[in-house]
Amino acid sequence: MNEEREKEEEAVEKRELIKDGKRLDGRGFEELRPIKIEVGVLKRADGSCYFELGENKVIAAVYGPKEMHPRHAQDAKMAVVKFRYNMAPFSVDDRKRPGPDRRSVEVSKVSREAFEPVIMREFYPKAAIEVYVEILQSDAGTRTAGINAASVALADAGIPMKDLVSSVAVGKIDGQVVLDLNGTEDNHGEADMPIAMVARTNTITLLQMDGHLTAEEFGRGLKLAMGACRQIYELQRAALIERFSSSNSGSKSEKGGNKNGT
């Protein structure tokens, strides 16, 4: 591991994030990092999901629908979605002070908005649906991993949604548009662009861009990201189907209530 890191650092200093047509971690330009999804990993939450994207490790929990507090923040017509993205202090190289900072406030906001188009909020007037995402380990792409986890956790909680939301970033390194930057690529790259999408309808629900891209690169990157979202969507579905089958054999039946399929 350490040797690997050293080599990486050397390459990075020479601004060589791409070598022999491959990225430093061996991936092709349009290749996702390995993904691992576990559904229903928490007991207290109404729905939960553990999501790994390369070295990112995130966990999402959903509570609700429940009564919205404080009352004056209730919406008489539909449920209010709360979304809290939070990094554990030890999730990054230099310890992060506990509690929300400006970055996490913004990430929470755009992540919430990524779900508002799909959650059937009108089913639950005056209610709150709470989504909590904890970043346990970070290596660039935590917000996309968090959204993917939250999406599965919402389904696990039985919250009615038009469809799942899937999320990934594209970026630019060494002048090349590539999929799903890792931490080294993100630190030394030229652009990063996370998107979230309802894969079945190709509806983009989150779109941010940081850095520098030509309009042509942007268009190409967008297409690339949309394709990758479809891949992730299949993995999310598969994880939920597996959960559904095992859940039917009773492992979580004690929770009851408004679950998908229990």
Added chain:
Amino acid sequence: MNEEREKEEEAVEKRELIKDGKRLDGRGFEELRPIKIEVGVLKRADGSCYFELGENKVIAAVYGPKEMHPRHAQDAKMAVVKFRYNMAPFSVDDRKRPGPDRRSVEVSKVSREAFEPVIMREFYPKAAIEVYVEILQSDAGTRTAGINAASVALADAGIPMKDLVSSVAVGKIDGQVVLDLNGTEDNHGEADMPIAMVARTNTITLLQMDGHLTAEEFGRGLKLAMGACRQIYELQRAALIERFSSSNSGSKSEKGGNKNGT
């Protein structure tokens, strides 16, 4: 400008704030700095005013009467007046951290109390009348400029008042009681005493003193300030009358509601 500043600094080092019977900016002892008043400068606010006093630039907005939140802070007998004095971070030489500090908390309190005697709060039980003053550029005297601006903005918003409130400071430099200290005078002067007054009834509604004065100097300063408040009152009235005339010709008629004269 720069040369002027240098000369000023030199003079100040020698503690010469007064030269040949004149102040460094050329004013006489009992002379106000130039004043500029614009009414109705903001579109969202129910009333607003831009006020310049020498190099001070302040803007005031009034919202209300509106429902008071939180409800337990309502007064069943009369409207609650809120007053927020705030300095823009770039309004002073050394950047000010955004948000309230102890000084602005105190200034907000005494400014609010300067208006409570004149606002007919009993007309609006349970309501809130909100006054916001932003200091865009500061050169000593911002609280008095803010009160003058707020007074006009309250009238512009059609809030019923017994009369306008006018405000000015007197101070002491080089042993001399003078009117309306500027920044240099305030930094090197011996005393500063802001007052606010209902000019028509000679009722003092704000009175603070900082520094060192004999009782005789105090009495003299008070008279001087009261006289200057009457001057400012005329300027405030004039600005409102002009606004009223132009307003009647329709420029702000879209706002409607409880305006003076619309």
Added chain:
Amino acid sequence: MNEEREKEEEAVEKRELIKDGKRLDGRGFEELRPIKIEVGVLKRADGSCYFELGENKVIAAVYGPKEMHPRHAQDAKMAVVKFRYNMAPFSVDDRKRPGPDRRSVEVSKVSREAFEPVIMREFYPKAAIEVYVEILQSDAGTRTAGINAASVALADAGIPMKDLVSSVAVGKIDGQVVLDLNGTEDNHGEADMPIAMVARTNTITLLQMDGHLTAEEFGRGLKLAMGACRQIYELQRAALIERFSSSNSGSKSEKGGNKNGT
């Protein structure tokens, strides 16, 4: 005093907190510091007590039973007890920043829990009983002094309790289990263990331990502390009886209300 301090410091450097079978302040191992109790020292509070334990000076005030705010924090079955332990900035050698820190949050919590078993909370559903303890001067043992003061102040306020709570710490210095550490002993000692107890029923309502003790030392220390609590209980009772007699002769009769014995 200064000479005394110097000697103390010297002894401490050599780790000699015990000399010739006596502690540095001349006390025996099982001896309390001098205690002084005054009841009803504050006028606004419903009950109050000033308590000295050696060089510790604390004051406690009780307000209530009164309406609990905010309403959603009310308990429909019983009164909520609030307990705030606070150190004056000048109560310690190095000035303490005003406001609660983590230590005072914890002390407040365990102190509150020390009273919950005895206060007849079910008499006052939806109400709040507020206990405020201010540390004016600190020399180790402030939480026990605060509990002792609060106990008397609760009685002074006429809050129905099953019995008084009494509190003291034991600790270990120079390998010896001793009663009621002072500041020097606490700084250089090996363990500190505050307890609170309902003396009449020998019920322990607070128990914390810091440092290092064998199980045997713990058992011995616990017995020692329980015995000392019984001593303190007698002093508390005596102070209340004295208050009761003088109170009956009218000194605080203007307060009326739900007082013991007025």
Added chain:
Amino acid sequence: MGLEIMDEIKQNYVANLVASGKREDGRGFREFREISVERGVAERAEGSARVKIGDSDVLVGVKLDVGAPFPDTPNKGVIITNAELVPLASPEFESGPPREDSVQLARVVDRGIRGSEAIDLERLCIEEGEKVWIVFIDIHILDNGGNLVDAAALGAISALLNARIPFEKWGLPAPAGEGEEEEGRESSRLPIRETPVAVTTAKIEGKILVDPNVNEENAATTKLTVISNADGSLSGMQKSGSGGLKEDEVLEMVELGIEKAGEIRENFL
């Protein structure tokens, strides 16, 4: 959170107008409201600009301070962007800790300046690893008539272009290569090398329009802010709002954003 009755009526009215191809204030879908930029309005600041776009009124001040660089960029100056949505500007803004709207506003403006490398940060290094110039960009919203982001971003780059480095105040030599052009040599311009411009488009009833006013913002399900540079390249983007966008809508919005940014740059920077 629930909309007041009047807000809802306005919202429907605006949406219906847009559906029928019109806008509340008579503009075309690809048309900005009137813009004005006034530089140097706050004399205590090292640079400042007041930008009005329609009824929106934003004052941006730039202050410079000397401080330590970040450990991982020891030879670069520091940018700190902050926005205060003071309650003076809108009945919806509240006193208290910055809420997500103001955080987002500041971060999007900041992103455009960083992404375009508008400031040559290496030229703000005074002593490597020890002392650099800290550039504070403070956005003060005076009136909210909608589309605050574009006004704030335009105010920020204008204030930066207006700013001088107060090196004499700090007893420092004039920054290399910039001092020559100044007359008094008392200060020096900030090293600005790019002029990012933000353009916000909104989607209402399936239509794309630029520069939404405050009622259009309430009616819009989705907005997209596109920040672009003199060469038409992109240096920042942010979707906001609780709706979704199709790929072709995004591309249309980006194209529109770049076009409008060019016009604004030409006229105001």
Added chain:
Amino acid sequence: MGLEIMDEIKQNYVANLVASGKREDGRGFREFREISVERGVAERAEGSARVKIGDSDVLVGVKLDVGAPFPDTPNKGVIITNAELVPLASPEFESGPPREDSVQLARVVDRGIRGSEAIDLERLCIEEGEKVWIVFIDIHILDNGGNLVDAAALGAISALLNARIPFEKWGLPAPAGEGEEEEGRESSRLPIRETPVAVTTAKIEGKILVDPNVNEENAATTKLTVISNADGSLSGMQKSGSGGLKEDEVLEMVELGIEKAGEIRENFL
């Protein structure tokens, strides 16, 4: 905010009494309640005083620390005044961040000490531009019987007069010129050269009276605190409350404030 029914009844009762020339506790209009000052009550503090005025009970502690001076006064010590209106003292005081009442209290006391130049701050300089003594004045309210300002200000100057500079604790030489008079030479008095005294007057039903108790404070429309020095000069003033004052009322209050301050100074300082 609305007054409770009992408060209102009390307030009317007190106001009617005053209107008929009487006070609730039988005092004359120009008469203070009983005052007591006890110095050196908090032994962990470098100086302290407990002041009671009637039922009001205030403890002031002075702590000294070594720190950096403000950049614009490199050769002067620093004063930091803070007030905690702890909920122990009154059912109206609440836990939480300091509210405007406690901010005002601390600032008015601070103003009197600064305005009168009570402390010779230049003698608190240890090393110009580097190290000076920081004087913390912490006001701790124990019981609120009204007129806290006068009690706090009297406590502050008393605690300052009581304070010693703990130079030995910091391994510093004795401050010049002050060490001689001390026996142990272990500490030295603070260089106090003036004794500002605050006197608060209130206006109730058009009458002016001094040292309002808590019910009188509730009944008063306006209060004026006047801080004055040994020579009868003024070093601070603060009007509070939602009423107004005429010029002659102000002058009467100032005259009364100076007179009463002289009496207090003579008896307690």
Added chain:
Amino acid sequence: MGLEIMDEIKQNYVANLVASGKREDGRGFREFREISVERGVAERAEGSARVKIGDSDVLVGVKLDVGAPFPDTPNKGVIITNAELVPLASPEFESGPPREDSVQLARVVDRGIRGSEAIDLERLCIEEGEKVWIVFIDIHILDNGGNLVDAAALGAISALLNARIPFEKWGLPAPAGEGEEEEGRESSRLPIRETPVAVTTAKIEGKILVDPNVNEENAATTKLTVISNADGSLSGMQKSGSGGLKEDEVLEMVELGIEKAGEIRENFL
């Protein structure tokens, strides 16, 4: 604060079970739920451990930083323990400033590590009075199934045992005496010399039981956490809850705590 109806029913059910000698999950009174400890789960941390006790799930990360020592212990490293009861873990936990539960949790874990002198802090001194290692112990609760303290304390000591000092990252020499045993010599273990283990017992209906689950915690009037070392000595204790304990109950709880700590130490440390 008032218990919801379902909570009350559960509480009564659990209490009645205990009164009749049984536990909700079939355990004996002196029996822990299943425990698992996984070390090295958070790779950005210098040390980490995830501990599950029944449904409780706690992740502890240890980060090391270089900073200044406390003035009164110039030759010792610094421990800072922090707990976040994030709302992910329980519907009762709320966003916002840390509440008394999380403060208490962190302080009790901290107390055990300090009381047992688990870390040889003198070996974390880099340069006396100037530079020492700061050890941050961050407790992140993922799922609250009851008895978080024992899980957090076990996680903390496990993460400390797992941690390496990142001296090379900081350009510092390997800490003396520890580097030898390491292969790559790139980092070095923390100097851990004791393994404090916390065991919490609860009193329900007069019965003492160990490791309460979340329903048992709600039903318990009183809990006692006992932290003990390899030699059976005690290094921390904390009673919580609004009930009281008799002397013999305390002694039973302490004895039970020491016994169970030994078993846990043997199996998991």
